[in-house]
Amino acid sequence: MTDVRPLDPPTRADALALDAADPLGHLASRFEPAEGVVAYLDGNSLGRPVAGTAEAMAQFVRGPWGTGLIRSWDESWMRWPEEVGDLLGRVALGAAPGQTVIADSTTVLLYKVLRALADHQLALDPTRTEIVLDTDNFPTDRYVAEGVAAERGMTLRWLDVDPAAGVTPELVGPALGERTAVVLLSHVAYRSGWVADTEEITRQVHEAGALVLWDTCHSAGSVPVRADDWGWDAAVGCDYKYLNGGPGAPAHAYLSARLHDLPTLRQPVQGWMGRRDPFLMEPGYVPEAGVRSLVSGTPPVLGMVPLRLALEMLEEAGIEAVRAKSLRLTDWAWQVVESWPAELGVSVASPRDHDRRGGHLTLRHERFEQVYPRLWQRGTIPDFRSPDGLRLGPAPLSTTFTEVWDGLAAVREELERAG
Numbered sequence: 293m294t295d296v297r298p299l300d301p302p303t304r305a306d307a308l309a310l311d312a313a314d315p316l317g318h319l320a321s322r323f324e325p326a327e328g329v330v331a332y333l334d335g336n337s338l339g340r341p342v343a344g345t346a347e348a349m350a351q352f353v354r355g356p357w358g359t360g361l362i363r364s365w366d367e368s369w370m371r372w373p374e375e376v377g378d379l380l381g382r383v384a385l386g387a388a389p390g391q392t393v394i395a396d397s398t399t400v401l402l403y404k405v406l407r408a409l410a411d412h413q414l415a416l417d418p419t420r421t422e423i424v425l426d427t428d429n430f431p432t433d434r435y436v437a438e439g440v441a442a443e444r445g446m447t448l449r450w451l452d453v454d455p456a457a458g459v460t461p462e463l464v465g466p467a468l469g470e471r472t473a474v475v476l477l478s479h480v481a482y483r484s485g486w487v488a489d490t491e492e493i494t495r496q497v498h499e500a501g502a503l504v505l506w507d508t509c510h511s512a513g514s515v516p517v518r519a520d521d522w523g524w525d526a527a528v529g530c531d532y533k534y535l536n537g538g539p540g541a542p543a544h545a546y547l548s549a550r551l552h553d554l555p556t557l558r559q560p561v562q563g564w565m566g567r568r569d570p571f572l573m574e575p576g577y578v579p580e581a582g583v584r585s586l587v588s589g590t591p592p593v594l595g596m597v598p599l600r601l602a603l604e605m606l607e608e609a610g611i612e613a614v615r616a617k618s619l620r621l622t623d624w625a626w627q628v629v630e631s632w633p634a635e636l637g638v639s640v641a642s643p644r645d646h647d648r649r650g651g652h653l654t655l656r657h658e659r660f661e662q663v664y665p666r667l668w669q670r671g672t673i674p675d676f677r678s679p680d681g682l683r684l685g686p687a688p689l690s691t692t693f694t695e696v697w698d699g700l701a702a703v704r705e706e707l708e709r710a711g
């Protein structure tokens with residue numbers, strides 16, 4: 293953090309003015325009310341339910357489920373993984389239809405896609421035995437990669453990154469070579485919020501003859517993704533953060549059309565719902581064409597009801613407007629924190645540069661672990677990341693500038709009290 297502090301410290305009146313001028317401000321009231329919550333600053337962990345979610349669930353139970361019963365599978369549910377996938381691909385991933393699917397959880401889809409890409413690479417060239425990833429990638433990504441490497445006799449090549457920043461082309465480039473099979477990275481780092489230069493890294497990976505799998509958990513719905521334009525091979529991400537799909541919502545996977553229907557590219561969980569003509573119940577697995585082949589079992593239809601609704605709101609807002617507000621929200625938070633007395637000892641461990649900053653900011657202070665339960669009790673809800681990080685994840689569709697102000701006022705007060 294710089295020591296140069298603005299002459300006019302920000303005020304709550306500034307926050308109200310920012311809200312009044314916010315082109316997305318009207319959407320904040322279109323979420324289920326959160327009684328007793330002063331500031332919800334954890335949209336990057338669990339998004340809030342869009343207003344109407346409860347009614348949509350009730351309607352689903354009474355209508356397609358309660359009355360349509362098994363007929364609803366034939367009438368529509370069977371196609372939901374691809375239909376909702378196309379909607380998500382269009383509004384959040386910059387993906388043309390037919391390349392995105394909703395299924396499983398992030399972890400399971402990461403496994404299926406990473407293993408499929410790794411197997412494909414090994415089939416083409418058995419000497420391509422390395423999976424490249426970074427030491428600060430989200431734990432599930434690291435563990436899944438360890439598992440795939442153990443299953444396939446591959447090795448992991450670790451990139452050491454600064455946890456306050458993230459992966460760069462300079463770091464990735466030298467790690468790539470003739471042995472690289474797959475590179476697994478997060479588009480936006482879960483800790484710092486660092487936005488990787490995904491276009492350049494994808495180019496480097498392809499130049500080395502490898503494939504890249506992007507984790508979009510912290511970018512989908514927050515930072516615009518242009519998967520097709522950037523030449524991505526594959527991506528997997530969760531739908532319960534900025535996509536407001538609800539706790540444990542099924543995840544999304546993008547697989548570029550370039551990689552469809554290749555005899556060597558097969559995901560490992562060969563279930564009946566990813567098979568061609570599943571109801572023929574025939575012997576032997578034959579993958580369905582296209583991205584549907586990533587589906588394994590019965591699609592999690594119930595879990596897609598809130599997601600559909602939330603994606604429609606995101607489409608209405610537009611991801612570019614969401615990104616613009618997201619940057620204004622984190623700029624505002626930064627400005628407020630920077631106006632605090634230096635003796636308070638809070639620093640920001642996230643990129644300042646807009647090009648590299650995702651949707652959240654991490655603040656650091658040795659007493660955050662001590663104060664964050666108090667914050668939760670009083671209705672200010674950021675999250676804590678060990679050892680000393682307080683993550684502020686304002687969700688552009690639902691968070692107001694005043695909420696950020698009020699939440700940060702509570703953070704400051706609790707730190708002063710813990711003094």
Ligand SMILES: Cc1ncc(COP(=O)(O)O)c(C=O)c1O
Pocket residue numbers: 397398399400430432433478482507509510530
């Ligand atoms: C970057 C990243 N990857 C993966 C996950 C989680 O995977 P799952 O949805 O299977 O729990 C998270 C959850 O916070 C995450 O932040």
